[in-house]
Amino acid sequence: MKNLLVLFLLTSGFCTSAFAWKETGGGDEVGLEFQRAYAAALQRIASGEVSLEVDQNKLKAVAESARVIIVDEQLFVSFGSEVQDSVAINDRAMRTVRVQRARWKGIKDPRVQEAIALHEMLSLAGIESTGVYKYSADYLQQIGLSPWLVSGGPDGAIEKPVAKDLVCEIRYFPSGLGRYQGEQLYPVGPIRLKEDSRGRQVLSARQTVTTKDGRFTIDIWAFQPYRTPTFRNPVANIALVIDDHKNHLSVQRGSNFGSGFEYENLEAELFYNFDNQDPEKSGDILTSCKLR
Incomplete structure (x- = not known):
């Protein structure tokens, strides 16, 4: 045998x-x-x-x-x-x-x-x-x-998650100003996650914010996957990208970029030369998002 x-x-x-x-x-x-x-x-x-x-x-x-x-x-x-x-x-x-x-x-x-x-x-x-x-x-x-x-377990059924809300706070300190001066606030949400427009088995939301001076763009995505045969233990997550168009810099955070499995609360910061040695390039932006 x-x-x-x-x-x-x-x-x-x-x-x-x-x-x-x-x-x-x-x-x-x-x-x-x-x-x-x-x-x-x-x-x-x-x-x-x-x-x-x-x-x-x-x-x-x-x-x-x-x-x-x-x-x-x-x-x-x-x-x-x-x-x-x-x-x-x-x-x-x-x-x-x-x-x-x-x-x-x-x-x-x-x-x-x-x-x-x-x-x-x-x-x-x-x-x-x-x-x-x-x-x-x-x-x-x-x-x-x-x-x-x-x-190796029993048969199952697709489960749709209970929709959550995406809420973010974006704090921007423009070029040449002290960290706690001239703060601009850009609130996001609450935005209820909805059925995916492309028919994928996920609830999702996306929001793009641009600062008043056009320097920074923040792209935010939130996802709540269904429970399916291919994804048995789905977790909600947030991903975001901050782009600094003046300095051609960017920062990426969240599970879409390989940095973890679960992000229901996510923070990111992008700053450059905040000691004001070069005021034209200096700036600071902080983004805090959560699903609730």
Whole structure:
């Protein structure tokens, strides 16, 4: 049986020796099943049965340094305010996937195992992450299963969030003035987040503010994603860009720019040469936003 398994993996363009895997606690059955599931997923993608916009070479290469560890204790992972009892968890820094033996064995459909293995390896590759199943959920949907099953849990339903209001305060201290002199205030909101105009599953709002002298432009975005199969634990967030047109400087903050997962309260500041050595270039602008 083991020889047949190795043959299957070889004919799919992938072999068990590609994994630097280790198992704990009584045999290698679950470890081999995990590898077989991942190999089967790669085979479906390579054959065109499943079409995913991911680099197939990267999918194969990630297994070369991966360690798959089989454990008997429960595996918990946190995302936002939720704690999930998981079939498997991964540690990208350590290149490790831990698989919970009983949870894995409790999955009767091998196609679901394929999607779970794919998600863990995509996470090691930095393509997916905890609670975000963009490709692995699509994988299940393309082979005729509910995309909600990718986490190893029950089927689910799309949930629309309760709309929040975006509120911001922008404080501007023009060129050549002391920090606490000549302050200009630009309040924003409250603006209720609404259905996305492009049909995406998210509530959103956007506001652009320009200072009276035209020097600074502040672009503000706020998002409340729906709970979907590809995004199980959505978090509201704010992103903003401040542009200084005089000095050709800008500052970016918020999760849209890779600086974090959750921003319901966000502050940003852009200032230049505020010691007034060059009054024409000096200036300070502070932006504070929140969702409530």
